[in-house]
Amino acid sequence: MAHAESVAPAPAHPEVAFVVNGAPAAVHAHPMSRLLDVLREDLHLFGTKEGCGEGECGACSVFVDGVLVNSCLVPVCQVAGARIETIEGMSAHPRLRVLQEAFVRDGGAQCGICTPGMLMAAAALVQVDTDADEATIRTALAGNLCRCTGYVRIVDAVVHALAELRAADAGGTP
Amino acid sequence: MHDGGWVGRSVQRREGSDKVNGKLAYIDDLSLPGMLHGVTVRSPVARARIRGISFGPGVPWEEVVVVGPADLPGPNVVKLIDVDQPLLADGEVRHCDEPILLLAHADKAVAERARAAVVLDLEPLPAVFDLDAAIRGDVVVWGKDNLFREYRVAHGDVDAALSEPDVIVLEGTYETGAQEQMYIEPQGMIAEFDPEHGVTVRGSLQCPYYVHAALVALFELPPERIRVIQATTGGGFGGKEEYPSIIAAHAAVLARKAGRPVKMIYDRVEDVMATTKRHPSRTVVRTAVRPDGTLVALDLDFVIDGGAYLTLSPVVLSRGTIHAAGPYRWPHVRLRARAIATSHPPHGAFRGFGAPQSVFAIERHLDRVATRLGIDPAELRRRNLLRQGDRTAVGQLITEPVDLDLVLDRALAMSNWTETRARFEAENGAGGPLRRGLGLAFFYHGAGFTGAGEVHLASVAHTEITAEGRLRVLAASTEIGQGTNTIFAQIAADASGVAIEGVDVVQPDTEFVPNSGPTVASRTTMVVGRLVGEASRALRVRLVEAGLLDDRSDASDAFAAAARAYVARHGVLRTQASYRPPEGIAWDEKNFQGDAYAAYAWAAYVAEVTVDLRSAEVRVDDFVAVQEAGRIVNPTLAAGQIEGGVAQGIGWAIYERVVWKDGRVRNPQMTNYIIPTAVDTPRIRVEFVPPFAGDAAPCKGIGELPMDGPAPAILAAVGHATGTEPVAIPMLPEQLLTILEESRHGAR
Numbered sequence A: 001m002a003h004a005e006s007v008a009p010a011p012a013h014p015e016v017a018f019v020v021n022g023a024p025a026a027v028h029a030h031p032m033s034r035l036l037d038v039l040r041e042d043l044h045l046f047g048t049k050e051g052c053g054e055g056e057c058g059a060c061s062v063f064v065d066g067v068l069v070n071s072c073l074v075p076v077c078q079v080a081g082a083r084i085e086t087i088e089g090m091s092a093h094p095r096l097r098v099l100q101e102a103f104v105r106d107g108g109a110q111c112g113i114c115t116p117g118m119l120m121a122a123a124a125l126v127q128v129d130t131d132a133d134e135a136t137i138r139t140a141l142a143g144n145l146c147r148c149t150g151y152v153r154i155v156d157a158v159v160h161a162l163a164e165l166r167a168a169d170a171g172g173t174p
Numbered sequence B: 001m002h003d004g005g006w007v008g009r010s011v012q013r014r015e016g017s018d019k020v021n022g023k024l025a026y027i028d029d030l031s032l033p034g035m036l037h038g039v040t041v042r043s044p045v046a047r048a049r050i051r052g053i054s055f056g057p058g059v060p061w062e063e064v065v066v067v068g069p070a071d072l073p074g075p076n077v078v079k080l081i082d083v084d085q086p087l088l089a090d091g092e093v094r095h096c097d098e099p100i101l102l103l104a105h106a107d108k109a110v111a112e113r114a115r116a117a118v119v120l121d122l123e124p125l126p127a128v129f130d131l132d133a134a135i136r137g138d139v140v141v142w143g144k145d146n147l148f149r150e151y152r153v154a155h156g157d158v159d160a161a162l163s164e165p166d167v168i169v170l171e172g173t174y175e176t177g178a179q180e181q182m183y184i185e186p187q188g189m190i191a192e193f194d195p196e197h198g199v200t201v202r203g204s205l206q207c208p209y210y211v212h213a214a215l216v217a218l219f220e221l222p223p224e225r226i227r228v229i230q231a232t233t234g235g236g237f238g239g240k241e242e243y244p245s246i247i248a249a250h251a252a253v254l255a256r257k258a259g260r261p262v263k264m265i266y267d268r269v270e271d272v273m274a275t276t277k278r279h280p281s282r283t284v285v286r287t288a289v290r291p292d293g294t295l296v297a298l299d300l301d302f303v304i305d306g307g308a309y310l311t312l313s314p315v316v317l318s319r320g321t322i323h324a325a326g327p328y329r330w331p332h333v334r335l336r337a338r339a340i341a342t343s344h345p346p347h348g349a350f351r352g353f354g355a356p357q358s359v360f361a362i363e364r365h366l367d368r369v370a371t372r373l374g375i376d377p378a379e380l381r382r383r384n385l386l387r388q389g390d391r392t393a394v395g396q397l398i399t400e401p402v403d404l405d406l407v408l409d410r411a412l413a414m415s416n417w418t419e420t421r422a423r424f425e426a427e428n429g430a431g432g433p434l435r436r437g438l439g440l441a442f443f444y445h446g447a448g449f450t451g452a453g454e455v456h457l458a459s460v461a462h463t464e465i466t467a468e469g470r471l472r473v474l475a476a477s478t479e480i481g482q483g484t485n486t487i488f489a490q491i492a493a494d495a496s497g498v499a500i501e502g503v504d505v506v507q508p509d510t511e512f513v514p515n516s517g518p519t520v521a522s523r524t525t526m527v528v529g530r531l532v533g534e535a536s537r538a539l540r541v542r543l544v545e546a547g548l549l550d551d552r553s554d555a556s557d558a559f560a561a562a563a564r565a566y567v568a569r570h571g572v573l574r575t576q577a578s579y580r581p582p583e584g585i586a587w588d589e590k591n592f593q594g595d596a597y598a599a600y601a602w603a604a605y606v607a608e609v610t611v612d613l614r615s616a617e618v619r620v621d622d623f624v625a626v627q628e629a630g631r632i633v634n635p636t637l638a639a640g641q642i643e644g645g646v647a648q649g650i651g652w653a654i655y656e657r658v659v660w661k662d663g664r665v666r667n668p669q670m671t672n673y674i675i676p677t678a679v680d681t682p683r684i685r686v687e688f689v690p691p692f693a694g695d696a697a698p699c700k701g702i703g704e705l706p707m708d709g710p711a712p713a714i715l716a717a718v719g720h721a722t723g724t725e726p727v728a729i730p731m732l733p734e735q736l737l738t739i740l741e742e743s744r745h746g747a748r
């Protein structure tokens, strides 16, 4: 079975251009289309998930110009010219790969539906505060719902990834 | 015999790397060429006669595929225990959000517009939402008395025991609310229909062969012309046990009429409003206890709200009944259990399946008994715990060398029970707005289907070797996050001697995998895992018999080499294992007596809470979960099951409230039905004590166990913190505020 075919672009819609995971992208979409739908249906980036469609679950989290957002709440017209990062691009970043590997090792992903969004939220923390303690980590993840794990192993994964990154920083490894 | 030592190790989740890279295709990530989007028109009222359906303006109706009851290829029935539930309401609706009509269009937005433009002419009929009104028969909505099922259990002489002079009699009523599974991936299916090949559905589901049976019955086609494929599934917790059959049937009949594939994905609101939830319950408990804490008699009345159709309520009721007396010795027992019909949407499977409800009641009650007697709640349990040679309330002989003191002692030690309780009591006595408390629950959970259920299921698992020397596991057990793929690979590797990297666990697809039964009832590792092991071992035996493998060899490549040689010489080799009941196991369904479950896991959970008296908010600060669950195949995955279950239990106890109005869910969103976040859950400390039956002990199911203990432990802790006796969940701040106010008035 193939992934979704492109919905035929309605020529009436203006082009919106932006950068996704480092590569230029352009879509013809209604300006108020949700970024979530554009990523999934137009660009076939299905790693970004929909759990609620109203900004509560965080499964649709992506970065827009370095800021963590719920893509179900962002109209595509707002991202013209922006740099967007999704889960599909995460492993290209060595420091974030550390986080992904910790999730696998520690059992931070069960059913996996919350995992891309959860990793995005964790990535936002990793980039600003490698000294975060458990309470800070939990607060950073509070916008992302997981129904499987009870969060224990997700938090553990972030704790372990941060420790690894601190050690690498101290040792001068990139 | 070879033992690769994979079982018992925290082998990494097989699909972990794909999950952290967003690479797996869940149902909403899939599309088929020419696919339409299907939607469901539902009833806005609980009970009504359908007088007419009309199609409003603003919709290109000639482009919309419309399916009503007359378009179904076979009986208009959801095939479960009974045949009372229609796939599409015909003539009468019996609950809110019951499906009435199906629509499909290539453009999802048009399909949605069409749904909104359907005008239903409904003549309201009397409905019933209150359990007592339904029991009284004020309005009869099912059968002649609204009684789906009743079970009775009795031994000893309860009435005589209750009137003995030296016993303390205590009565209480305990209530639990509905709970939404709230898997983060809503339900969905894609169906194809081909007049020659039949029906193919893919979807988010727990039980491929349940969906298969439903479609066979509906399309009246031979089984081989119905194919059900599980897509990667984003959580289930029971919520994807029975309802997926309905969505699959709906999508399939639309596909048949349209002649094109149809995708049906529920959004969150529709999923919460229309699909099943945990049964609400009410339990009245009366006990006779000696002053030293010895339990003498239990008289218990357990009632669950089944909703408008029978669905799985009888089996939920059965599990709740069997667990209602707890893991204690009761010389005299009388249990009465009823599943009642109301006009709510049908309640259904949710982790624990009736047991969390009755365990909540008995554990809260025993806490109140302890308070009356002035005995420590842990000590009261200890004096009455089952021992080897005792019988449960339904007469099952405990043959396992259980050491429940060990389980209790570990939980008390890890929570520093005695000192912490004393310290909190002293601190609380000093006044102040923050009160702290420690509460305990002790419980057991039977794994696998109840009674003769596993015999009737007659599960089968296959294994085979490929030309490349790989071992393939073929079973219908689904990976829904709990780790099925990884655990089956560990078991198969150990049993066959193949390296774990040489095992493939095939994605459930009824065209290829045999019927291993449903992925429910904590049965996957214990029941199906055992079959996977037997079939894998049989492969090894065949390779040895063929002279291709030295049975003493444990070189990890020896199996693969032998397998390649075998296939080259003789062709494919496949083995199968079928369920055989453990010896000497007998269940008397009529009298509700005997060996209810093949195995029980045993647990003691301790919750530590802070209550803010000003806001009546409860925080769970610490949680200790100690259990014996036989041999643990994968400690990380097993602990993950416990932690996830505990978090759901915390939600059920103090966060998650389904608000009903006239039988309709009024808070069907994640913004107003609140599940715990990372800041609402504590560090959950999990321990598995060594198996009672020794290191070679078999596995026991653990998926549901952790749902039973948190709610009673948390309410006990709140009671300890505040000097009250909360008896109902969910207990949100507004409920606790009322309890605190009442206790202040009472104290005056």
Ligand code: FES
Residues within 6 Å of the ligand: A049, A050, A051, A052, A053, A054, A055, A056, A057, A058, A059, A060, A061, A070, A071, A072, A073
């Ligand atoms: S789908 Fe965007 S927050 Fe839930």
Ligand code: FES
Residues within 6 Å of the ligand: A108, A109, A110, A111, A112, A113, A114, A115, A145, A146, A147, A148, A149, B184, B234, B235, B481
């Ligand atoms: S892993 Fe399933 S929702 Fe988080």
